Amino acid sequence: MSKGFEKILDECLERLIQGESVEECLARYPEQAAELEPLLRVALMAKEASSVEPRPELKAAARHRFQSAVSDMGHRRQRRGFALRWRWRWAMAIAVVLLLFVAGGSTVAASNDSLPGDLLYPVKTGVEQVRMWFATTDTGKAKLHAQFANRRIEEIIRIIEKDKPDKVPGLVERLVDHLDKIEQLVGAEPGVTVPSEGGAKVERFLVNNVAPNMLSLQDLELEKPALRPDLERARQAYDNALQAINRGGGGGQ
Amino acid sequence: MQDEKGLVERAKSGDTQALARLYEEYFDRIYRYIAVRVGSRADAEDIAGQVFLKMLESISSFKWRGVPFSAWLFRIAHNLAVDHLRQKAKKGHLVLDESMAISEIDPAVLAEVRLNIEQLNTALEQLTKNQKEVMALRFGAGLSTAETARVVGKSEGAVKALQHSALVALRKRLSSWRNDE
Numbered sequence: 412m413s414k415g416f417e418k419i420l421d422e423c424l425e426r427l428i429q430g431e432s433v434e435e436c437l438a439r440y441p442e443q444a445a446e447l448e449p450l451l452r453v454a455l456m457a458k459e460a461s462s463v464e465p466r467p468e469l470k471a472a473a474r475h476r477f478q479s480a481v482s483d484m485g486h487r488r489q490r491r492g493f494a495l496r497w498r499w500r501w502a503m504a505i506a507v508v509l510l511l512f513v514a515g516g517s518t519v520a521a522s523n524d525s526l527p528g529d530l531l532y533p534v535k536t537g538v539e540q541v542r543m544w545f546a547t548t549d550t551g552k553a554k555l556h557a558q559f560a561n562r563r564i565e566e567i568i569r570i571i572e573k574d575k576p577d578k579v580p581g582l583v584e585r586l587v588d589h590l591d592k593i594e595q596l597v598g599a600e601p602g603v604t605v606p607s608e609g610g611a612k613v614e615r616f617l618v619n620n621v622a623p624n625m626l627s628l629q630d631l632e633l634e635k636p637a638l639r640p641d642l643e644r645a646r647q648a649y650d651n652a653l654q655a656i657n658r659g660g661g662g663g664q
Numbered sequence: 665m666q667d668e669k670g671l672v673e674r675a676k677s678g679d680t681q682a683l684a685r686l687y688e689e690y691f692d693r694i695y696r697y698i699a700v701r702v703g704s705r706a707d708a709e710d711i712a713g714q715v716f717l718k719m720l721e722s723i724s725s726f727k728w729r730g731v732p733f734s735a736w737l738f739r740i741a742h743n744l745a746v747d748h749l750r751q752k753a754k755k756g757h758l759v760l761d762e763s764m765a766i767s768e769i770d771p772a773v774l775a776e777v778r779l780n781i782e783q784l785n786t787a788l789e790q791l792t793k794n795q796k797e798v799m800a801l802r803f804g805a806g807l808s809t810a811e812t813a814r815v816v817g818k819s820e821g822a823v824k825a826l827q828h829s830a831l832v833a834l835r836k837r838l839s840s841w842r843n844d845e
Contacts, residue, residue, distance in 0.1 A: 417824040421809055424827065428806055450831040453838060454803070461804040465695045465709050473713035474687065480720050481683050 419443055424454055526570055527578045550609030553596040557616045560589035560649075564624040567645070571631055576638060583641040590648040593617075598655025610656045617653060625649055672733045676723050683723075687716055690734070693805040694741050700788070700804035701745040701796070702752075711748055715741045735814040738805065742797070742815070787837035795830035798823055 423436035433451045437444040465473075519538055522531035539559050546552040563586035570578045597610040625646060632642045674682035694715050699708035718740050726736055788796055794816065801812040809827075813820045 417821075417828050420828055420831075421824045424802065425808065428802065449835050450828070453831050453835045456838070457799060457803040457834065461696055461700050461800075463696060463699050463705060463708075464692065465712065466705075469709045470691070470695075473691070473709065473716070476713055477687055477716050477720070478684070480717055481680050484720060485678055485680060 416443060416446065420447060420450060423447060423451055427451060427454055428458060526566055526573070526575075527581060528575070548609075549596040550612065553593045553609065553613045554616060556589040556592045556596070557613050557621065560586055560593070561616075561621045561624060563589065564621065564628060564645070567642075568624065568627055568631065571635060571638070576635070579638055580641050583645050586645050587648040590652040593652045594655040598652070614653065614656045617649075617656075621649065668733055669728070672723075672726065676726060683720065686719070686733075690737055691716065693807075694737065697738065697800050697805035698741055698745050700800040701742075702748055703788075707748060711741070711744050714744055718744065732811070732814060734807070734811060738801065738807070738815045787834050790837055791830055791833055794818075794826055795833065798826045799830050799834075802827055 419440050423440070426436055427433065433448065433455055436451055437448055440447060518531065519534060522534040522538070525531040525535050539555075539562075543552065543555055546555050563582050567579060567582045567586070570576075570582065593613060597613050628642055628645060632639050632646075635642075671682050671685060675686055691712060695708055695712040698711045698715075699705055702708055702711065715737070719737060722740070726733065788799065791799065797816055798812055801807045801815055802809075807815065809820050809823050813823045816823065818826075
């Protein structure tokens with residue numbers, strides 16, 4: 412049997428399955444018709460014999476069982492997700508408490524001055540993460556993000572002073588992330604009012620504590636032209652966060 | 665199916681609408697494939713239902729590794745059909761089910777169709793495992809040669825050769841009946 416014939420047979424079978432008649436297939440290949448016809452007739456018989464449909468009542472019952480299983484799965488996932496989130500939070504909290512117990516509060520205090528690349532820097536960011544998990548309100552979270560944004564700016568300034576410019580993009584990324592989160596938490600679309608008290612508190616912190624450091628960053632933009640794109644990005648994110656708070660009505664102090 | 669990948673990804677994350685669409689899209693084809701493999705309409709209904717429950721259990725672990733979702737689903741169906749046939753063979757009552765006849769067909773030709781089905785099923789038992797699998801996927805599920813190749817894990821050329829040899833073998837089995845006709 413030649414491969415050429417198998418190819419022709421396959422093409423005819425494909426057409427037969429799609430609903431073309433045996434005669435139409437044979438008309439396409441008159442030279443192979445004699446060899447093709449008996450096989451196509453058998454194929455047609457197989458196709459027709461296989462054209463069974465499930466009984467509607469049993470199909471409906473199977474669908475019902477499937478839908479029930481889907482619904483059960485959804486509930487299980489929800490419960491599992493909730494339990495896992497809380498288990499994870501508590502596990503981390505316990506880990507931090509243990510760390511404090513073993514290493515002492517002085518370790519955490521010492522980590523406050525650490526910079527990316529230092530041994531204690533993961534302790535610093537880990538403690539920030541845990542503090543964030545336990546903030547329950549949007550305003551509380553936004554205030555923490557503002558504090559941590561300020562820390563990132565201070566770190567950027569110190570790391571540039573230490574002449575480690577390769578660490579700057581990573582820090583800017585984290586800074587922008589904090590500022591974006593502030594925008595999401597206490598900013599609002601035009602015309603939508605956010606709790607002015609929360610927005611105002613965050614804005615006050617940004618203006619009083621973060622703005623002076625932002626000015627230092629602007630000076631560094633001039634001194635370190637190679638870092639300008641990253642630093643400009645940081646400044647833009649800061650401006651956006653402030654604008655978002657004011658747009659939502661948080662500017663009234 | 666349009667954007668099957670997106671649909672499957674949504675189903676993996678537990679989207680009930682996506683799961684329902686996959687069910688509607690594949691149920692009948694899976695049912696026909698199993699019906700051809702096990703030769704019993706009632707068993708096929710039961711096993712097709714199990715295929716989708718199995719899909720639900722395992723879809724979160726499905727990964728796109730060059731194998732389409734349909735191939736993955738038909739493999740589940742294949743495994744369940746084979747398990748079923750093994751159990752039946754152990755019990756010693758692997759019988760053909762006449763309820764496979766098409767219920768909607770004109771009664772005047774029903775007898776002929778039933779005969780065809782019986783002979784076809786008997787003839788299928790004489791084929792090799794791979795030939796039977798290819799016949800069920802091509803004519804039961806209506807898969808293309810390329811799709812069939814992915815399900816059975818063979819090249820398209822091998823599938824074409826298998827369907828060719830299967831049809832030749834079937835023709836031999838059915839020739840006496842055809843001559844009588």
